[in-house]
Amino acid sequence: MGAGSKTIIYHVISVFGGEIILFSPSWTSYLPQTQLSGKKSHIIFPSDTKRYIPSTEDIEKELEKCDPNIRKILVLNSPNNPTGITYTEKEIKNIADICRKYKIIVLSDEIYARLSFTKFTSISKYYPEGTIVLTGFSKWASVGGWRAGYALFPKELHSLKEAVSSAGSHSYTCLPTPIQYALLKGLQKSKELDEYIAKCKKVLSFAGKYTYSKLHDAGVDVHESESSYYCMPNFSNCRTVGVFDCQQLCDKFLEQGNVAFQPCDPHFLRPIGELTTRLSFVNFKGQAALDSIQMDKEYNEKEQEEFLIKYCPTLIEGIQALVDCVKLFKIEKIIDDAGK
Numbered sequence: 001m002g003a004g005s006k007t008i009i010y011h012v013i014s015v016f017g018g019e020i021i022l023f024s025p026s027w028t029s030y031l032p033q034t035q036l037s038g039k040k041s042h043i044i045f046p047s048d049t050k051r052y053i054p055s056t057e058d059i060e061k062e063l064e065k066c067d068p069n070i071r072k073i074l075v076l077n078s079p080n081n082p083t084g085i086t087y088t089e090k091e092i093k094n095i096a097d098i099c100r101k102y103k104i105i106v107l108s109d110e111i112y113a114r115l116s117f118t119k120f121t122s123i124s125k126y127y128p129e130g131t132i133v134l135t136g137f138s139k140w141a142s143v144g145g146w147r148a149g150y151a152l153f154p155k156e157l158h159s160l161k162e163a164v165s166s167a168g169s170h171s172y173t174c175l176p177t178p179i180q181y182a183l184l185k186g187l188q189k190s191k192e193l194d195e196y197i198a199k200c201k202k203v204l205s206f207a208g209k210y211t212y213s214k215l216h217d218a219g220v221d222v223h224e225s226e227s228s229y230y231c232m233p234n235f236s237n238c239r240t241v242g243v244f245d246c247q248q249l250c251d252k253f254l255e256q257g258n259v260a261f262q263p264c265d266p267h268f269l270r271p272i273g274e275l276t277t278r279l280s281f282v283n284f285k286g287q288a289a290l291d292s293i294q295m296d297k298e299y300n301e302k303e304q305e306e307f308l309i310k311y312c313p314t315l316i317e318g319i320q321a322l323v324d325c326v327k328l329f330k331i332e333k334i335i336d337d338a339g340k
Contacts, residue, residue: 001148001149001150001174001175001180001183002149002150002151002168002172002175003147003148003149003172003175004136004138004147004148004149005109005111005134005135005136005138005149005150005151006029006149007147007149007168007171007172008134008149008150008151008164008168009029009030009033009075009107009109009134010029010033010036010037011164011167011168011171012073012107012132012151012160012164013033013034013037013039013073013075013107014033014036014037014039014167015160015163015164015166015167016039016071016073016105016160017071018039018070018071018072018073019039019040019041019042019066019070019071019072019073020034020039020040020041020042020072020073020074020075021041021042021044021062021072021073021074021075021104022034022041022042022043022044022074022075022269023043023044023046023052023054023074023075023076023077024043024044024045024046024052024268024269024270025052025080025082025083025232025264025268025269025270025276026043026075026077026268026269027077027081027082027109027268028267028268030075030077030269031043031269042062042063042065042066042072043269044058044059044062045058045271046058049234050223051083051085051223052080052083052085052223052232053085053087053091054095055094056094056097056098059095059098060098063098063102068102071103071105072102072104072105073104073105073106073107074095074099074104074105074106074107075107075109076095076106076107076108076109076123077109078092078108078110078113078120078123079110079112079113079115079116079120079226079227079228080112080227080230081111081112081228081230081278082230082231082232082262082264082268082278083223083230083231083232084208084223084224084225084226084227084228084229084230084231084232085223085225085226085227086116086117086118086119086120086226086227087121088119088121089119089121092121092122092123092125092126093126095123096123096126096127097126099123099127099130100127100130103130104130105130105131105132105157105160106123106127106130106131106132107132107134108122108123108124108131108132108133108134109134109135110122110133110134110135111134111135111136111138111139111149112139112140112227112228113135113140114139114140114197115139115140115197115200115201115204115227115228115229116201116226116227116228117201117204117205117208117225117226117227118226118227120227124152124154128154129154129156130154130156130157131154132151132152132153132154132157132160133151133152134149134150134151134152135149135150135151135152136148136149136150137149137183137186139228140197140200141186141193141196142200142286143182146179146182147175147179148175148179148182148183150183151164195295196290198295199290199293199295200286200290202293202295203286203289203290203293203312204225204228204229204281204282206299206304206307206308207229207281207282207284207308207312207315208224208225208226208229208231208281209224209301209304210281210304210305210308210315210316210319211225211231211279211281211315211319212224212225212231213301214319214320214322214323215231215233215319215322215323215326217323218323218326218327219237219326219330220233220234220235220237220326221233221234221236221237222234225281229280229281229282230278230279230280230281231279231281232264232268232276232277232278232279233276233277233279234274234275234276235249235275235276235277235326235329236274236275237326237329237330237333238275238325238326238329238330238333239275239333240329240332240333240336243275243329244273245263245265245272245273245275246263246264246265246270246273246274246275246276246277247263247265249261249263249275249277250262250263250277252325252329253322253325256325256328257321257322257324257325258321259318259321259322259325261277261278261279262277262278263276263277264276264277264278281315281319282315283314283315283318284311284312284313284314284315285314288311289307289311289312292307292310292311293307
């Protein structure tokens with residue numbers, strides 16, 4: 001157990017005597033933690049930029065450049081931050097087969113697993129002997145500030161587990177006692193917690209579908225979120241005067257639409273100049289939505305939107321402001337192209 005899953009990821013990387021493989025896009029901490037640990041990294045860019053899942057060919061092409069005598073850890077994040085994509089069972093099995101073939105240890109960051117709207121499959125199902133499962137309470141239980149994470153090691157990686165535990169004892173020492181007692185209860189099967197997760201998933205799925213629908217109708221290249229509260233829109237159609245990279249685009253959205261994004265270049269390991277952003281669709285007060293969602297009702301698209309308008313009005317306002325900005329930027333682009 002660690003003071004958040006992030007500390008465990010860092011300690012696994014730092015005590016491991018090898019190299020680190022990352023997929024793009026990637027959570028912001030993986031590469032900096034690799035660099036802080038003095039480890040060499042290999043970043044794999046998927047050829048499919050619809051779901052951003054590396055193919056077998058993508059992975060093996062990068063591995064051909066690596067020294068086969070050096071052990072490696074692959075950091076896998078499904079459901080993914082920033083894309084909101086959940087890897088399919090077939091995609092997971094393909095990655096497991098490659099990792100077993102090349103004897104690669106998998107550090108599977110499954111922090112959003114309980115918030116997946118589609119079927120979630122842990123890679124430990126197909127590669128149990130080489131997978132470290134990493135998860136925690138901060139996302140699904142809405143206790144981010146508690147910093148409660150834990151990792152599950154297979155017996156085959158016992159020596160690595162002992163090294164990580166030792167590193168933890170020399171940094172955070174242990175979790176505060178009140179948090180340990182809360183987790184003891186939270187790790188037990190609980191109808192109350194199961195209902196809480198189910199309600200969160202239903203409300204977030206409404207928000208994700210609405211966000212995707214409005215952005216897609218505005219001509220933005222985006223994949224519908226399959227988990228948590230993220231998606232990764234590509235605003236390449238908004239490249240206009242004074243916008244040469246994603247940070248400049250985000251600054252412009254904030255200035256003109258009061259909409260805040262995180263640029264995915266370079267923070268989420270996307271190529272410099274690509275206008276992909278991480279959008280988080282949880283800017284609303286969740287308690288009213290959770291209290292009002294009907295779990296035994298199948299909401300159609302119109303009813304989902306009506307629910308969001310009533311209980312998540314700030315989300316509706318934010319997406320509309322975003323769509324208005326996109327329309328404005330597209331007009332600016334037309335004028336700019338005409339001038340050229």
